[in-house]
Amino acid sequence: MHNRKTALLCGAALAFALPGLAMAQTAAAPAPATQQDEQQETVLDDIVVTVERREQSLQNYAGTAVALTGEDLKAVGVQDISDLEGRVPGLSVANNGGNIEIYIRGVGSSNNTELGDPAAATHYDGVYLPRPAGIGSAFFDIQRVEVNIGPQGTLRGRNATAGTVNIVSWKPGLNIWDAAAEFEIGNYQQRAFQGMVNIPIGDTAAVRIAGYHLEHDSYYEDVGPAGVGVAEAENNDAGRVQFLWEPTSRLSILLGADYVRETGTGYTGTNYANPLGEGIDPDDIEDPRRVIGRAQTPDLNTRHWGARAHITYDGDLFDIEYTASYRDLVYDYRAVTPLSPFYPGVIANLTGPGGIGETLDNFSQFQSITDSQSKTHELRFYDNEGPLIWSLGAFYLEEDQYAFLGSTGDRGLFFQGVEFNMPDVDTTSYAVYGDMTYSVTDRFRITAGLRYTEDEKSRRGVAARYGFALGAGDFNCCGGVRVGTEGFEFAGRDRTIINPDTNNNGTISEQEIIDFYFNGVSQFGARDNIDDIFANGPVPGGAPNRPACLDTVTGDFWNCAADGRLTYAVPFTGQIFQQVGESQIDFVDWRLRAEFDVTPDNLLYGLIATGNKSGGFNDNIGNAGLAPTYDAEKVTLYELGSKNEFYIGDLRARLNASLFYNDYEDQVLTSLLSVAQIVEFLGGPQQVPVPVDSSLALVVSYSYNAASSRIYGAQFDGGIDLPWNIGLDFNLLYLKAEVVEAEEIQDFRFQADVSPTEAVFQSIDGKTLPRTPEWQFNMNLTQAFPTETMGQFDYVISAGYRSDFFTTIFNGEDFQQPNNPRRRLDDRVDGYWTFDAGFGWTPPGDGRLRFEAYVNNLTDEIHEAAIIITQFDNTRFFTRPRTFGARVRVQY
Template sequence: MTKGTFGRAALAALLTTVAVPAMAQSQATTTPPEDTKPAAAQDTTEVVVTANRREENLQDVSGVVQALTSDQLRQDGIVELRQLQAAVPGLSIANQEGNVEIFIRGVGSANNTELGDPGAAPHLNGTYIPRPRGLGLMFYDLERVEVNKGPQGTLYGRNALAGTLNIITAKPRLGQWGGYTQAEYGNRNSYAAEGAINIPLGQTIAARVAGYYVNRDYGFKNVSTGAQARDLKPAGLEENYAGRVSLLFQPNDRLSVSVIGDYGKETGTGYPGANIFAAVQATGLRPEDLDLRRVVYRGLQGDMSNELWGVQGKIAYDFGTFSAEATGSYRSVDFYQVNASSDFTDWPGRNLNTVLYDNFSGNFWQTRSQSQVYELRLFANNDQSLRWNLGGFYFKEDQQVGYLALADRGYCCYSGTEFTMPDVKGESYAVYLDSTYDVTDRLRVIGGIRYTNEKKSRYGIGGNWALTLGGEDYACCFGTRLGTEGFRPALLDRPNFNVTGLTTPRQLAQFLIEGIATPGARDTLIQQIGAIANGTNPNGTCIDRPDIDNGFVNCPARNPSNTNGGFSYANLAIPGQQSGSAKFNFVDWRAGIEFDLTADHMLYAKVSTGHKSGGFNDSFNGSTIPEAFQPEDLIVYEAGSRNAFDLFGRRAIFNLTGFYYDYNDQVFQDLTCINRDTTQTPPVCNGYSLVNRNIGASRIYGAEAELRIKLPGHYALDLNAAYLDTKITTGTVADARAQDNSAGGNSPLVSLVGNRLPLASKMNLSARLSQWFDAGPGRLDWQALLNYRSSFFLTQFNEDDIVFLNGTRQSALAAGFPDRQPGYVTLNLGLGYTIDKFRIEAWASNFLDEQVSQKALVGSSLNIRFLNDARSYGIRGRVTF
């Protein structure tokens, strides 16, 4: 890849710590490191989690929490965040153009722009992260990762509708020198390095410094043949690096002060998907019968840069019967991406030499976020019969968001769409109380309540860049080139975002030109309308160039009204003003009981709720689009048992949970009129846009089972299985697949009732078999992680037939919109050999090379897929000291 050298890998390798087992989230530990101990040799019962905001053995938690230690992740071949779903049934993680989208049991949100929020709450060391762009940069030098399934509205609050994903980093150790370095090399010339060092700074202070570097290729291939496009690098190339410094001050058993600072940067060719629409229509083949990683690229080189940094602080004090904890966090995100423009996914028999490679239509994204999170919590210590949490939470975020879509070679009336918001604010506060009370030695009751108040506002611009440039005898129209080689939009660097009162041609032309930071080498827009902007010619400058000529339009001859060779007419339009504000408040609660049949067998039943924050819709003059949508809410009824028992003389685990979800005020995207002509009878709509509406409801029920056993011969078997049945019970939307541009963009209505929720497989199974044994002077271990996932749909339409406005019916496949991902099996393999502090590992992820669509966007002539990583394998060396 460009940018950077292997020197960064060497730097990361010099930053070196011992990967530790699960330990207290707020305290140091002197437990010896188990970095070199095979996962199969570790205890299956003593896993510490913080799902209830206090340290507990996993078997004492009434709910479904999966925790994976750093050793387990590494040996599973899980080297990046999206691969977690191979080990966690019911979890789906996709990356759409830099947005990390997390769904748990079919619940989540794909609206991660300034308009909305995630539906599954990501956390770093228990602190909420509002914008999960670049979340994978935190995926190194870990203690463990916890996935808490089901709504966590009471204890974790904001946007924990589906559950939480908590990345817990390794902590400093008092009084210990230690660390590790590791380096790896994989297929497709991928390489990585990681390391950490633990530094005691006296008896009461310790520091930990960690670093990470990776150069990765996700396996896409550019099959373009045109000279302008064949050397473009495909999407999915990454070069990332990050560093973290952690400090711990613990002068006594009561006081603990910690500070963590981290910095990371992602670079590469970005995360756009591949449009399969043309391939499906041309061949009638289903996506699974095509090679979706063979992509025809054209236009600008895909480019992405994402810079993140943050600081977390925590002060904890033990007063004896209770403790107090104050935390604060500041996090900054600065993301920019030029989409690697894909014309289509290739298909057999396609003549690639007929593709118009000189087409620079594309998309530009810019997101900046500065967020602050503060929390003060008082809680009873674990030796109390009434264990309570009392807390206050405050969140504030400032965002700046820019987006520009360009339609290069637009021969009439349209050149692009821009939504740029320089001022987006969000603020939230909450208070909560949660407790567990021991009624008897065997019976406990749990209960909690949380009140949340939120407000949001946004200001900026949104709408079309439109140019209609007339030729001789008012013929329509000359095209405009915009976005060719070297082009960069201004986006957030625009000098002005106030479009109120901009009505004259000169003002409109000036505003359009201000949206360009760097013109493309063969762009024409500034040449065409520059004279309008500077006042030298109100008709602009007519350029008759073959690449912008539709074949019959000529520049007007000079005449008294057109002395400078301008257009016969020049109609311009700019984006409109966008502004809005919204306020929400809601209450979350939970209640339940836990009963110990014996010391090793617990039954539980509980009811819990969660909310996802409301958000905004883009506004347009004269439209009836609601300014904001309201929060979604979810109530879950859950019952289960957690069991430990002896098998083959060893401790084993079996847990079983059943649940029912009542999902209300669900947001679906719907096409809504944005340009209604009321001068006609009846009124006619001349334009539609997707908006978010609280028009849905769903029910979900299912069960999850977990089995962890040690077998003779140093074998271990871990099984996690989930059954999920989802059904939309309310929801009628416009079918975006059948949008009719000849009718102003209108679409027929379609009922979603009876459809399954997207990304919700009925069956999901994860099975891990591992073994270790002594071999020569060291120890050999191996493991295989198999994941089965049954078929699921990628959109709310569930591949239903399309009924167009004229009444004709067509199958989704024939129309180019198949959205069913067939069931599949993935297999990860690991092999390791340890001698003292030296370890070498071989690993393979997605060994069967399954090609899986993890997300889809559908619309008029669009069926864009975002895929999993292709088969990857490699070798890794690790030294612990």
């Protein structure tokens, strides 16, 4: 019998790591033979993780981490990384228009541009992913997902201020023939398949091949007259092959390659601007995914593949590890956003002078392309035995990107779109590090780690805002100017003119603007007429849809004064800016830790750890003018914790706890600001003279060091093995995250050229950090019923709770109307519960046949995962609706 009194005192006194869902559950499905040993664990058996770059029991890890087994995730219908939202206290995962945003205890980043970096580093089989888009479909044939909470600066390297998420796949097994196939059907016409085969090659080598397919209809529904396809339909394929060779007992070579292809309709979110403008309470909108679609069906095409080599050698004095990888990502998304969610009277509110048909026939759209090729190399020397456990290494990252964002402004008189075209975006990162743990006694250990990192970034490209003045003198005609209709194609990377000043005379003429614009379009749409207006430029496409008065041409102007119609067609100037920027930044991360074994089952620890997220630079102000820089963010974590296992009677139990405090300095905010707002933020025209070629109205993504914050709280997790094969576990987080000191910042929910009295400096002191519910709770109940004649029945029931939280730094405050706040500014997400369940049956026999059913989000709670608020938008991205299905698995 263990020392219960000591265990309970330790458990109640201090703070705790979060195994939470980490335990493998008796209700989980039997796995292929290579996985059988792990799947037979009870709830409280050890979970082996590689949090500190070595295998160890999660219960013996002196810090906060979570390990979610692949079978546990699948049992309740988890499909991809975004479904981790709500499953781990402190972890927030949102799919923001296809960009995976991960926040851990309030530390994260919403800068999804080519210049941005995540604050929570994502790894795939230990390889760092600078752009995690498209990695969601890698959630097949996985052993576990490790979530390391808190700065990992000396352990996992680059940009891990919040923590890390590591997806760990099953590796080949030596001397094992094994294969499995699984078929699944579900609601929304979901169909899924995954298979695996493990083939031994002699006694020293093996290959493991796994594949996956998932498709389902849209979670959205177009209930408007247009009848177009809408967001969140998927048709994905993925494959992975790994080769393991161990020619000697000391040498291991693992080669792997994987491929993911995601297609479908992507993630547009739902724009609430219309109902909020009409005074509609969002709570009165029953289903935010029932929308009024327009124009055309969104189109997503993502390809993400990679190859890696992992070599280890067990030496006499120390071990050596070398990892090399290459990743290639192409994310290409073209979409129009729905006009509005459905509510009674919405069609009447959307109907303009030209009728509802004209409103729906608006091809204002956007296309976003991220093309990233990254290489990593890491060489590490280490020793995991003896009183001194140490690691010394070097890390190198090289990333080359092409980035494109284009939009069309259909049916506009003065705005025809935006283009950011960046053919040359380069990042390199170098780091050297050391980390060691020394056993002073058999029960007392100390740890110290240090890492130096140097990041360099550079970019070359062009940014443009196209605005052509088209209309009559009274602005009452020719609003039918069209661009972006069926068949329209941006030139993208095929653009040949980057600098519109083609004659190099120092000025950009109206003709050069026209030539530049046409060079950015590879084909106009079938009903476009902007090419006809500007003299049928050299781009194919278009149709004879010219406004009636375009037959009379006078110089650069079309003059139709006789019939009172089109009198001019003049391009605005000062809308095209060369983007040339670079930055170099270095920083040091470190950690100190002490841990003490009160008994073999009771651990006390205290640690201090730091992490930095790289700084960078912004878009140029003016034509290749100032590119404002920002410094690295820094998080310093202070944590006290205790981990304890003990018995209550004959029942094995676990209780862990931790107290933590994060000092979050130089916090970077990213927002959409106009040039006018940026100049004012930097000290006004007296400090940053506005270039003569700059458009004050041009809106760009802008990042800046804005605040220092404090994040503190307590975390508890526990579990118990109850009679009748019942397992119960829970985790609870209390979290406070608030700004303690900040500059006054521009209210970037407004544009200076539209609402100059609202887009002014405001205080965010005392505001709660986004995505930080004060209370977060998760619980799992599992049970297995083995029978002699019917085989085994089992189930898992999961519950989760999140209290209220905000999604922007302004916390929904209306500075101009504090007593009557406008709903458009509301970014609060009300507290909610979620419930998931999984059921399984293994028929009598050798366990090679398995039937399962699941329901994810049982009560169909749909809540905002992210909200984007701008001058004209209140766009919300939501958690997955209720899904359910059944699957059968056959093991050969």
